[in-house]
Amino acid sequence: MMWRLVAVFAVIANGALAMAESVEFHGSGTTNPSKYFWKVLEMLEEQSRTPLLGSYRAVGSGTGQFEFVGETNPAGAYEPYSHFGAGDIPMGQSYFDGLDAAGKEMIHVPFILGAISFFHSVPSETLGTGGQLNLDPCTLAKIFQREITTWDHADIIALNPGLSVPQGQEIHVVRRVYGSSSTSLSSQYLDGACPGGWTIGVGKGNADSTDPSTPTAAPFWPSGTVPAQGSDGVSTYISSTPYSIGYLDAGHGHKDNLAEIELENADGVFLSSKEADIGAAALQLTLPAYDASWADVSLLNLPGATTWPITTFSYMYIRRDLSAFNQTAAAVKAFAQFILSDAGQSLVTDFAFDPLPASVQASATAALETLDIGTATPYTFETASSTQKGVGMGEYVISGKRRDYGEYERGVLMGQIEDLTAMVAELQAEVSSLASPSGSGAEDYETAEDYEAPTEDYEAPGAEDYETADLEDYEDGGSDAPKPMDVAAAALVFALLGLLLGIISLSLVCVTRRSMASGSGAHAKMVETTQV
DSSP states (O other): OHHHHHHHHHHHSTTTTTOOOOHHHHHOOOOOTTTHHHHHHHHHHBBBOOOOOEEEEEOOOOHHHHHHHOTTTOTTTOSSSSSSSEEOOOOOOOHHHHHHHTOOOOOEEEEEEEEEEEEOOOOGGGOOOOOOOOEEEHHHHHHTTTTTOOOTOHHHHOOOOOOOOOOBBBOOOEEEEOOOOHHHHHHHHHHHSSSTTTOOOOOOOOOTEEEEEEESSSSSSOEEEEEESSHHHHHHHHHHHHHHHEEEHHHHHHHTTTTTOOEOTTSSOETTTTTTGGTTTTGOOOOOTTTOOTTOOBBBBBTTTTBSBBEEEEEEEEEEOOOOGGGGHHHHHHHHHHSHHHHHTTTGGGGTTTTTOOHHHHHHHHHHHGBBBOOOOOOOETTTOOOTGGGGSSSSSSTOOOOOOHHHHHHHHHHHHHHHHHHHHHHHHHHHHHHHHGGGGGGOOGGGGOOOOOTTTTTTOOGOOOOOGGGGGOOSGGSSSHHHHHHHHHHHHHHHHHHHHHHHHHHHHHHHHHHHHHHHHHHHTTTOOOOO
16 A cells, blocks of 8 residues: 555656646726626636636725735735736826836736716606617716706706606616726716816715715715615616616626616717727727826727717736746736637627727737746646647646536526527517507407407307307408417416526526536645735
């Protein structure tokens, strides 16, 4: 027995397949692309031969910048709490200058294009022809400053003549509570697009956790607005509170099936972010060097008939010198490299973002080569479509050939859910058609008096005397008239499909949990905590 143990240890000590320690890296920041980050982190963990453990805390851009800069960190001034940060706004000038003065250079890495938009829960039946709600920046400014408090205000009706809301219907305004890039961008936009009309200040916002309703930093929201934490909090409030309005990243709002405001852009065109060309704004700018300040970079309210007025890059904030992080330095760089790769960019549309223009993608990728990872071994990549014999089994190779079965199974289930969702939508449309008056031949008669059911076959005594009614005898559309059983059967199938969809969704959750449990168990065996 002893000789076997000695042999095993010899192989582990000298062989190419020696077990490597887990490499951790952790970030925090904007909530908007958090689901995209989580997806990429999961993929890297699955595809790396060396155990990787990455995490991302969705806490808002303000907190993300605070933790990345670490100005007042008890461990040392300008020592980061995180390995990387992220935000939908550039690093603030004062933060950037503080890092620079402390000899802690950083780079901005734009990685996606997103849109901030305004969403509402005004019932669709009140919106009139077209089913849309138009608002310009000055009217929005008045709404969010509580100068306009009802949906039937003259300024709103002037932009929406067909709007038929109840008289005096209150507008419920929801906004972010803690430091948020969505707040910063929205307030910048309203301030710039409505000169003199925005008076409560521009900024990320903030509040004391003991009194979240009272702002401690601009914008200084008036009473009557509802504070919410994160994009999820805003979305939940809008979806659960009729006649409400709030701002959040457009992709999140669309994923949650919220109704979007048709916003007036710089060319005076009312449009939604779905109709807009999100990338148009990015191509109008000359971007600074990646290690310079980006505080003045703005994609807000730029010209163009299809340009979206509140467009932004989402950025990763990365220290130029990562050498103190040891192998974690290489993991942070690999994470950014994958996000900027064609494979990483191809995923962003799944989360309702837009990929970078090719020129920005190329220059941002080049900027990653300026990072100092010290003695860490760089990660390389093997794509799913290109096998690297031998090399692909290297210790620090992230391979698209590796997959986790849980991820595979979720992909299969998601495909089934998409197919079922399409079937349900078709069936729902058919049921609506069968149940509608136009589908029942009602156009053939104006009133009940015009309808004459054949009575000659019917005799009052006993059911045995009744003859089967022939639909051909009816004057309301003949054999094409819907049978009540058709509607009932369709409704039954609709219900069964809904049930099946629920079962598959539950299975998806179970698979996800099983995968997470399996992954965390594997990592738990070899995690070495990295102090930052």
